[in-house]
Amino acid sequence: MVYLQLLVVLGLIFLGVRMGGIGLGVTGGAGLFILTFVFGLKPGHAPIDVILIIISVITASAALQSARGLDYMVGVAARLLRRNPRHIVLLAPLVGWLSTFLAGTGFIALALMPIVVEVAEKTGIRPERPLAGLTVASQNAIVACPVSAATVALATVLAPHGIALTDIIMVSIPATLLGALAGGAVMLRYGRELADDPAYQRRLAEGGIRRPQSAADEVLPRTAAWSVYGFLLTVALIVLLAAVPQLRPAWPGPKGMEPVAMVDVIQMCMLGYSALAVLVCKADLQGMVSGSMFRSGAVAAVTILGAAWMSDTFIQANLPLFKHNIVSIIEAAPWLFAFAVFTMAVILFSQGATTKVMMPLGVSLGISAPVLIAIYPAVVGVYVLPSYPSIIAAVEMDYTGTTKIGRWIFNHSFMLPGLVSTAVSIGAGFALTALR
Template structure:
């Protein structure tokens, strides 16, 4: 019976991935219906907390976008990259990591991609090298961001084990930053030189290279910079309140005085930031809800609702079977669980959904909290299949043709820096946990 249930889960996931958009969310809901009404499994826990976090964070990010704060960040990053063109292969991943970490979303990497291609091509550097590193590093930074859905989901799983949000990011920030740097290093000599690339030479000879026209300085409103400063202050406040629970309001509870939960703190802080940005930085409410940022957040929320709820139902319904068959293996070599997490990330196409599905399973199997924190970067396996939106965008934006998807699907431009950065991030996570 469990194999039929697994077939339903995998069928719903693959069908949803093929549909794209919110497809994974709606097919996940359909799979949940079958598991409940046909196989009689008790519905698992709906990921309400994670969805509320996504809604609040994406509202804040949409306000940042509407106030031109993202444009301000892209402008600063672009000026930095153009001043250091010779080192763009190493700098692009670091800039991509930092921009995503500060903005709280990988969306900002899409705005940096044309700049990276332009600077690399003008310098005679193969654009594939910095572009692939940038794309992978921006996904790594989601793991480090304290307000991402994935990080909040992991914090919720580990909270009963005495692990705070700050305990997670103290490991994930340096680990993923080292991973981003490693991804850039491995791309330094990747592929032939730009002048020797046959696709580039063919396009150049045929006059198919259409370089973007250089534009003048972008006139940004005064509130753009202040919206960025406000967002960074909000993130810093969240980290401070996570590190010092005594600063949070508390009320009598079963265990004495219990401070307000960090899940609620993040939602309140993000919504307050959005309100202040609308009032003080003149963010347009209509532009907020119609912008790409808000739409992508809605897709993420529906995806996690359907896919994570279905997967949790399947796992919880068959947890005794899983424990009986793999607990001995996991107890002997708990790091092997990283491969399971990585595989699920490849299938689900979402760091948040993967974290919500796999980390509770790891905790149920008795894997220690430090190990789960160390293998947390494995949720970034979204780059393996070249149908992830940011990967497709990178290929399309490289007008030189050096960034491409190979004949065998998996041999694309992002697989090498992705695997290297993930492996280094996990190894660094274990090393940092050992030093604590």
């Protein structure tokens, strides 16, 4: 019976991924119905806290976008890349990592991709090298961002074990930053030089290169910069309140004076920033709702609701069986759990959903909090299948044709920097947790 349940869960996950968009969320809901009404499993815990945080954070990000704050950040990044063209292979992943870390979304890299291709080609550097590093690093930084859905999900899971948000990011920030550098470094000599690439030279000779028109940097209103500063200050405030619980209001509870939970703090701060962005930085409410940022957040919320709720129902119902079969293996080598997390990330196509599904399982199996924090970068396995939106966008935006998906699907431009980045991030995570 367990194997039949697993077949239903995996089958609906694959179907949802193929559907795209909120497909994974709706097929997850259908799977939850089947597990409950057909197999008689007790529904697991709906990830309400994570969904509420996603909604509040994505509202703040939509306000930042509507106030032109994202455009301001892209402009700063573009100037940095254009001033240092010779170092673009290493700079691009660092800029991608920093942009995602600050903005809370990996899709900000899409705005940087045309700039990276343009600067690389003009410098005579194979655009595939910096573009692949940028794409991977921008997703890797989700693990470092203190207000990303994945980080918040991990903090929620580990909070009952005395782990604060700051304990997670003090490891994930340096670990993923080292991973981004490693992913860029491995691409320094990757592939043929642009001048020696026959496909590029043939396309150039046939007039197949269609370079986009370079537009002058747009003059943005001053409020665009203000919106960025306000967002960064809000994130800094969240980190400060997580690090110093005494700064949070507290009320009497079963364990004495209990400060307001960080789950609630993040929601308050993000919604408060959204209000200031509208009132001070001229963010348009209608533009916030109709913008791409808000739509992507809604998709993430529905995906996590369906997929994570279905998976949690299956895992909790069969947890004794899992413990009996694999707990001895995990106790002997807890780092092996990273492979399970990475595999689930490949299937679920979402760092947030993978964290919500796998990290509670890790806790249930007795894996310590430091180990779970160390292997946290394994949730960035979304680059393995070349159908992730940012990967598709990178291939399409490289007008030189050097960035590509191979004939065998998995031999694409992003696999090597992705695997190196993930391995280095996890290794650094273990080293950092050992030092603490």
